[in-house]
Amino acid sequence: MGVILAFALLLRQVPVEISHQVQDIENDAKTGVKTFAVIAGKEKSVFAAKFFIIVYLAFIAFTFISCNCLNPAGLPILIIFSLHSIFAPNIFVKK
Secondary structure: OHHHHHHHHHHHHHHHHHHHHHHOHHHHHHHOOOOHHHHHOHHHHHHHHHHHHHHHHHHHHHHHHHOOOOOOOHHHHHHHHHHHHHHOOOOOOOO
């Protein structure tokens, strides 16, 4: 279960990194830094971040269901991971 959790946290970090790149896209483009957001563009990067959030949520849900962890102890963990994925990313904040 620890390996699955580590992979889930790695998978969760992808939209966080992309959203950070989207926030810095203008500065990175000016300085010539080739990030994913600069190469793909702002709209595609935001789409990719949202896509990875959905993949992460599906992975977490599938993992908990397949491990038979939807019990009184596992359900709060599933809810916390899901809420963190929905509300934590900065990609939904307009600047």
